Amino acid sequence: MAQDRAVGILAALEAAAGAHGVDVVDVEVVGATKAPTVRVRIDWADEARGTISLDDVAAQTGWVSEAIDELDPFPGSFTLEVSSPGLDRPLRRVRDFERFAGQQVSLTTTATEGRRRFTGTLEGMREGSIALSTDEGEVLVPLDQVRRCTIKPDFSAATKKSSK
Incomplete structure (x- = not known):
């Protein structure tokens, strides 16, 4: 169930990410069913921009939150964590x-x-x-x-x- 929600959230975010120059690296849904945590890892789509900074991540969090809210994948509240992919970056595509x-x-x-x-x-x-x-x-x-x-x-x- 959490995996299905993560796939749906990933698809919604990828559809919006291009307009922001961002690449959605991956999405995880973890924690309790009643109050899950959505972890979104983002990076710049253009490699020439280098790695995404903490300030850049903070600036991008608004549209990520709006896209998930519009999708409304949870009956109650959830916690959103947006971060860079880190040194152990996941590869999927x-x-x-x-x-x-x-x-x-x-x-x-x-x-x-x-x-x-x-x-x-x-x-x-x-x-x-x-x-x-x-x-x-x-x-x-x-x-x-x-x-x-x-x-x-x-x-x-x-x-x-x-x-x-």
Whole structure:
């Protein structure tokens, strides 16, 4: 039920996001049924603008709230949390997997047999599947079998700088 509401909210927000120059990264509905929390992660649609700041997120929250209120997905009240995607950004669309090629990712599939969790370098899309380079070789995961895929932050460069 929460997943269905999240999908509906995501569709409504994506329809409005272009007018605001925003990309809706993902939507989650969590918490109690009577008073759920809606988590919306946004970023700039234009990569050239860089990463979205806290002030930018605050400025975008109004239209996000209005779009959800117009949809009216809950019988009672809900809590809205709007944020940037963070360092462990979730990837869900073809353009995400193409845009973040070269990044280290953690991917979980919906497969019912065999291995379900992979970590490796995202190579992009190939023939409708996500291509990952892992320690065991290349893995292709059909997009419709991806349960969750997130970027794995690399803190090694920061550690090397701070140890000098």
